[in-house]
Structure formats: structure tokens, C-alpha cells
Amino acid sequence: MVSGMQSSRLFDDLLFPRIFQSFRIAIQPTKLIIAFMAVTVICLAGWIMDFSKTVVTDKKGGVTELSAYMSRTSNPDAAVQSHVAKFKDNGGRKGVFSTLWHFGSARFHTALKDMFDLNFKGVEKNIADYFKAVGWAMKYHYIYCLIFMVIKLAAISIAGGAICRIAALQFAQGEKPGLTESLHFSTKRFGSLFTAPLAPVGIIVFIGAFVFLLGLIGNIPWAGELMVAISMPLALVAGALIAVILVGAVAGFNLMFPAVAYDGSDCFDAISRSFSYVYARPWRMILYTAVAAVYGAVCYAFVRLFAFLLLWITHCSLEVGMWVNSSVEGVDKLSIIWPKPQLWDLLGTSSGQLAEANWAESLSAYLIYIFLLVVVGLLVSFIISFYFSANTIVYSLMRNKVDNTAIEDVCTHFDEDESVPNPDEPRPAEEQQPPESEEQAEPQSEEETDTPS
Secondary structure: OHHHHHHHHHHHHOOHHHHHHHHHHHOOHHHHHHHHHHHHHHHHHHHHHHHHOOEEEOOOOOOEHHHHHHOOOOOHHHHHHHHHHHHOOOOEEEOHHHHHHHHHHHHHHHHHHHHHOOOHHHHHHHHHHHHHHHHHHHHHOHHHHHHHHHHHHHHHHHHHHHHHHHHHHHHHHOOOOOHHHHHHHHHHOHHHHHHOOHHHHHHHHHHHHHHHHHHHHOOOOOHHHHHHHHOHHHHHHHHHHHHHHHHHHHHHHHHHHHHHHHHOOOHHHHHHHHHHHHHHOHHHHHHHHHHHHHHHHHHHHHHHHHHHHHHHHHHHHHHHHOOOEOOOOOOEHHHHHOOOOEOOEOOOOOOOOHHHOOHHHHHHHHHHHHHHHHHHHHHHHHHHHHHHHHHHHHHHHHHHHHOOOOOOOOOOHHHHHHHOOOOOOOOOOOOOOOOOOHHHHHHHHHHHHHOOO
């Protein structure tokens, strides 16, 4: 009896194996469709905004502002200014989205390889380089980034809320709501989903404004430095609050959308729950996040291998049948319209001779490239689906440990409120039952009188 209780407690402490259900939940077609829609909207917005082409490159387009900024120099700002001055008039141009997309994709795959090689310093370096690149974009192209981040956050809020809702019901109760039902949930709570990540930033800016004003007062001759010294305890308290909110926002960001999906939380309740779970059980949160990250990397490698095999088998099959040369001398037709895919380059590296091909080959290459982008988009959709599904499970486990709430407990009363009509509201005229006529009432009364007592 005692051993059974001990094993039960041990299982309760080892709830993290349930994170391994993330792959089965994330691969569901409904979630992939929702994530693919979000990826399409984000990429389409970035592609349209890239018509501005504000990133200066060299003549060949290989060295960009970002490359100069990421160079290992002591003064990256000076490197960017020197690059812009050198190639502003005689160089090329690129869009911010395409520049960050290629840079972030390269860093992501390099970090993944380093993780499998157990090179954790390399993983840390690639992650740091990515955030440094985002800092470059926000510093030198802040208007572009502001507009794009609003569009991206709106798309992720709707898609993430819908995916988290499906994952919550599937993980807790085995239910699988449909596409329209899940999107209806996320659109109804769009305000909470959209503002939850922004609220901590607003609070930090508000508190930081106090310290900023104190710094302005310090510019007053003689009295300024005295006032700063006297107000230093308040400044330290403000700094401590900013640090607490910053750590909670970074560590608890993954739990904000699941809080809305699981408990129907509003913006501040989602922030409160995510902060409380992080600070109540920080090591457990680190454990769950690490397990989800490693498992997610393994699942992504498997899905990418599957996508590569799909493309490689198709390419090899076409290669057997297409043996004629293209309009470019010495190059076969298939290599022109579809370069051979690689495991870490699913789109294939172009031979650079497509410009010499005829119009039919150029059009075919363009159409094939679009179909390959759909495959890559589905791969990115799996990453998004897995991210929100895994974090929904992590939220459920953290809520179980901190609040002692059953994993099967999912808030559904707001769905019932939307489906059940209010009894106080008058029903439409066509739904109201007409009063019984006298002819209908008479047979009933005759039956009642004829019934023997």
C-alpha cells in the first residue's frame, strides 16, 4: 500500500513525460492549417512591405547592412554607417523581411545542428545573434518594424489562440474542436490575446519614464544631483520592479496564450497567472521548457527529414524520366526548373543560369518554386503548431502543480453563455408560440368532462 502511494507520488512529480504528447497534438491537420494561414499572412505582409527595399547591400547583394552590423567589430554602428556610405549610390537594395528571414533561418538551423552536437555555447551564440539582428532592424528600420510587428502579432494572436484552444481541449478532455469553432474562440478573445504580450512592455515603459524624469531633474545645476541622491531609493525600487516584470515577461511569455485558452483569462489575468507560475516553481518551469525544446528539436528534425525525402524522391523520379537538355547548353532541363533539394536547403541552390533559359522554363521554375514554398510553409507551420501545443501542455502541468487544478479542468462556461439564449430577452415573433385557439381548447375540455372520475 505504501509502495503504491510512493509510486503514485513519483508519477505526479514526473508529469513532464506528458509533454511528449506535443507531437501527436501538433501534427493535427486543423492546427497546421491555422498555422499555415498565419504564416501566409505574415509572409505576404513582409513581401508587400519589402517593395520599399530599404536595406543597402553591395553590388552582388551578398553583403548587407545586417552583415556589417553582425561583423565582429567593437563599433557595429560605425560599420553600418561605413557600409551605407560606400554602397548607398552604387550598391543594391533588399527588404528588411527577406534579410531577417534568411539570416534567422540560417541561425536557426545552425543552432539546431549545435544542439545535436551538444555544443550549447554555439546554441547560445546563434540565439544571441538572432536577437542582435532584431535589434538592428528595430534601430535602423523602426517604422518598418513597428508596422510589421503589429501585423505579425495580430496574426499570431488569432492563430496562437485557436491552436492553444484546440490543444487544451484535446489534451485535457480528448476533444477536437473544428477550424471555425477554434477561430471563433480566438477572434472573440482577440483583445486579451493581442494585449497580453504588450501589457508588460507598457508597464516597463511607464515605470522607466519615472526614472527618466528623475534623470532629467538631475540636469539642474546644484539641486539636481541632490534630488537624484535623495530619490535614489525610489529609483532602485523602480529598477527592481522593471527587473521583476522583465524576467516574468520573458520566462512567462509562453504561458500567456495558453492561459487565455485554458481558463478564458483576460489580459491581466493571463499575465498574473504566467508570472505566478514562473516565480512559484522556477526550476520546474525550466525543466518543462528544456524538455519541450529538446523534444521539439527532435520532432522538427524528423519532420524536416520527411519533407526532404518527399522532395528528393519526387526529384529523383522526375530525373529518371527527364533526360533531355534545356535551352542552356550543357545543363539538363530538370536542373534548370528545379535544383536538386538538400536536407538543409529544401528549395535547392540555383545554378545561376535560369536567366539564360527560355520563357517556358522560367515560368515552370517559378511555379515549382511556389509549390516548394508551400512545403516549406507547412514545415514552418509545424514549428508554430508545436510551439503553442507544447506550451499549452506546460501551462496545464504548471497549473496542476501550483494551483492544484486538475489537468482535465478546462473552462467552457463562456462557450455555454454564447450558445444558450438569455431568458430575459424577448424571443422573435416567429419563434413565439401562438396562443391556443378556442377550437383547439374545446376538444380538450370535452375530453376532460367525459373522463370518468
